[in-house]
Amino acid sequence: MPEQNDLGTVISTLEGPSPGNVDFVVNLPEMVLHRGQFVEMSYSEGTLIAMIVDLIKTNRYFERADSVKEFEASGKKMLEVFPTGEWEYLIAKTKPLGVFSPDGRVKRATSPISPGTKVRLAGNEKLHKFLGLDSANGLHIGNVEFHDLPVSLNLTRLFQKHLSILAQSGSGKSYLVSVMIEELLKRKKESGRLAAIVFDVHGEYINFGEAITDSKHEDYSNKTKVVKARDIRIGVPKLSAAILNSIIPDLSSAQVRDVARIIEQLRRNMQATGPFDFRDVKNAISADSEIKDSTKAALIGWLSGLEYLNLFARTDAPSITDLIAPGELTVIDFSDIVNQRKKQIIVSYFLRRLFDSRRSKHIPPFVAVIEEAHQFAPAMAKEESAISKGIIETIAREGRKFGASVCLISQRPKRLSTTALSQCNTHIILRITNPYDLKHIGESSEGLDQRSQDMISSQRVGEALIVGEATNYPVFVKIRERKSLESSHEVPLEKAALDFEARKEKAGEETEEFL
Structure with a gap:
């Protein structure tokens, strides 16, 4: 009988075991494993940590299609005649990530593990150190998927060399950003606080400025300033x-x-x-x-x-330096502006003033969150339609030296400036199915291989892959539940239709009463 913690046993295949591929057969048929889970196995130089990248079920009775078809055509069922259940196996394909040495260091796996080695689910304490998480002062954004391990990302590793959040529409980008903003606003002075400014194209973050009257949500209004872009001068x-x-x-x-x-x-x-x-x-x-x-x-x-x-x-309104304070949020709400040139001028002006002020240390370190970043730093566009592109690329290249960070959010990464995107050392990628965007992300991110790209397209809403500086190795995360008030920007279509007709009926009734 296998030990209680054993998941399976390493097997020999044409591809391995090798330093880059390890397959194992799962011990018990009732075991449930998932792509993206971390496993560990004893290794000559310590403990090998690997990620499950694929799962395959096999059965000797069903290997030959012609035999199965011929037998089933006779009117008999193979499941009823043969002990097929006894010959069903689950094979897990894994990608070795690194080796945890006895002295606590992490290094690359450079030699293959032996067939017959027992495979275990990676322990939380070991996985925490292996991934480089920061439970003491990090930003808690969720849990490692399929593991009961909180993901708390170190502030410096996440933002200093810039961050991109990439996903198709409706995958949870704004939800994730809201969770990150919550973490920034609740940080204590002794932990180090950034100022945050969000260029909010659709008004998805103005809820942070609303006072909360219920017990279900946390109130961030005393730390938030909302500025209507139409009022900016x-x-x-x-x-x-x-x-x-x-x-x-x-x-x-x-x-x-x-x-x-x-x-x-x-x-x-x-x-x-x-x-x-x-x-x-x-x-x-x-x-x-x-x-x-x-x-x-x-x-x-x-x-x-x-x-x-x-x-x-004649004067700035509001004053840019007055908007920036440690541990506080400023939301620039563009939802009532249609003119793209006007939006770009505002973003360009604010970022230039902020960057210059930060270089002279007149304002605190900050992170500028840019929604729909492909509109403000387009990959291929004439100068007149890319007014803000230059300063975004400048901060992406030079900002880390001065404590000026950008977080670029886009649903069309292929249309986003390659210069800006390539300077983002951390990518958080939610569901993306467009093959051109996936290819573009793969070319921009060194830690993203083809297997990980394939897994991205099958992610559900609220699931994300973190790749780059923020973690030692790629990790799939289930984003935690937000504590702030939900955005009123996206209303279900049925509710929007009901609300419209209700308002129309009410207006009609009021007109009749007046007459």
């Missing part, structure tokens, strides 16, 4: 040459210098004349003797186009 005196160049990409270098010079002149006179806007800039351009008339007309035309966006004013 960018102070013209704050515009640098780099910002001007990003929001008006058609300007030549000489034209950028001309506008920057005019703004600098007006800035020097601010003590006497006060803040200024684009109308003042246009008047100064018209009066400037150094700028050619043809250039004046072009500059005034471009500035008038920016005025039309109703986004620029």
Whole structure:
């Protein structure tokens, strides 16, 4: 009889055992195993940890299709005539991940394990150390799937070298981000707190700013500021040459210098004349003797186009540095803005100001969460439709040195800037079935092999694969239940239809009463 903790025994196949493949036969037919589970086995250099990547059932009685067909065609059932149940086996295919040496170090498996070795379910304590989880100060986002082991990710390993969250629509991206925000907001001062700013395209995180009146949810409203993007104003005196160049990409270098010079002149006179806007800039351009008339007309035309966006004013509103505080959340709600250029200008301006302020240490370390990141850093797009792409790529390349992090969220990773995505050292991948997106992710993530890609497409809602810097090895996670108020953004179609008709009936009744 097998020992109680034994799952099975390593077998010989054409492919192994090898340092990269180990198959084992499961001891008891009633045992239930799953793809993504971790197992361990004794090894010459310590304990080998492996992940189950596939499960195959085999039965000698059913190996030859022609024999099975001929016998069943005779009117007899093989299950009734032969002891088929006694010859059914479950084969688990595993991928060795590493070796836990007796001194607690983890290293690669470089030689094959012996056939006949007993296989056990990986113990939680050993698995915790093997994966590099941080139960003391980490962000608890869920449990290792099929193991009763909480997944708490170290803050630095998760965010310092940037994070991407990739999944198709409806797979639980926003739910996962909400769980992460909860963890950031509840951190204590002595554990190290980041400031968080979310560029919220659909208004999915504004619920964090709502006061809670029930006992089922936790209240984060005292740590959250929600800013409607339609109310944002960018102070013209704050515009640098780099910002001007990003929001008006058609300007030549000489034209950028001309506008920057005019703004600098007006800035020097601010003590006497006060803040200024684009109308003042246009008047100064018209009066400037150094700028050619043809250039004046072009500059005034471009500035008038920016005025039309109703986004620029004499001062910033709100002040960007006032929005950022350790352990607090700022949500920029874009749900009432349709103009994509306006969205990109806001994201570009905020990120540039935040990055510059962080480099000079005027604000705390921060993470900028960018929903629909492929809209703001598109892989292939003209400059005028990719205003925010440059600063996102800059922070992705250089931000880790200054404590400026980005979290890129996308349902179309193939359309997301390869430069930005490749700088994200941790990927959290929920369900994706598009083969082009899967291939793109595989090319961007070193720790993602073909077997893991195949498992991604079969994930259910709320299941995720973590690959990269945050964990020592890839791990499948079941995302925990959120504690914050659910987003009111996505309403079931039936409820939306019922609500519409109910409102219509109520309006009709009120009209009749009035008449």
